[in-house]
Amino acid sequence: MTYDHYLEEPGNLEVEYFSTFGTQRGGNGFHAFWGEFEYGAKAWWTTEFYVDGQTTFDDSTIFTGFRWENRFRPLQLEHFINPVIYIEYEQISEADKIIKEVEGHDLESDFLTPNAVARQGHNHELEFKLLLSKTFKGWNVALNPLAAKNLSLSNPWEFGYAIGASRPLALKASSNNCNLCRENFIAGVEMYGGLGDTRSFGLDNTSHYLAPAVAWNLPSGWTVRFSPGFGLNDDSHRLLLRWGLSREFPGFGEMVGRLFGGHQ
């Protein structure tokens, strides 16, 4: 959930399936999922399109909406702290449970509404993040403050945060080709939560999570991610179990360019 300042390589497409299993006190657990298409439009601009859905156990499986995310890198060189500007537009129903980020007064109890009712409500939302990230001696530390505004209603601006640190298990690459080399694994921990809104800024009635995370990058372009997230207060889900599988397609933009009449 925490972004560093690294963008998709230009011309590459990454396709990901991502899942969140969540427990629900007083209701049914759920499995939310997204399909993600991430494209490196430029070395300084990455654009992503998400399609979300969810299954609430003993209820139903529904499509919940889409998101369009853009990340822009304003500075050319590496600096002590590297900023990236993140802008997302989302059109999702109130039944969305992917919890891509936590904002405002998002609470576990918001998820009790049955799908048939929750899907009637639609949100058009703009979300802004400032991604601040620094890599030092193999460690990446990132902080993502966020502000979001629901465009459909006269809702206030909502705020949230994500903070994380991660490191590859080995800093030097081995000389042989291998899938299980330590350098292919990245381990880390992140914390994310809500910070209220313009009417009531702070930690009251907010939810927060602490989540260790591990990623396995295979040389073939596949990546597997796994992260169990633990709720830190009574307003949080007790457990959010996340995993994702993605595949990188290098040269996708060039391939599309050729399809539309470019030279080899």
Added chain:
Amino acid sequence: MRGKSCLSTAAAWALLGLLAFSMPCANAQMEHSTDEHDHLHHHHYAQFAKAPQDARTKSNPLAQDPDASIAGRKLFEQHCAECHGDQAEGRRKAPSLRAQEVQEATPGTLFWILTNGVVRRGMPDWSKLPEPERWQIVTFLKTLKTN
């Protein structure tokens, strides 16, 4: 209801427009003439001059490591060959790394370029690779023969 529909349509058009703007960039790049191509490559090498003095004089801590160039070759194939070519000979998107300018550059300069990228010209920064891996790539690049 109408408002929602308009918003969706606008978002869909904006998405299509942006993708149309970004994808043909590869196409446009391919249509550069040879002169433009050489000019582009010259600009890539010109980036070397921007490396600060303390970065240029940095020595490669893995220069004497016999495995470094082998590991560097592996990393090059994973991260660099797509743009620079399997033999680092250069492609339309990125210049040859066998060029004299690269081979004459100090290891510190190459490390600085890898770390910072040439973002405006399409090369991402590779500081996401740990420092020792970047030095391994530099070690490999220094084993290449000039064109």
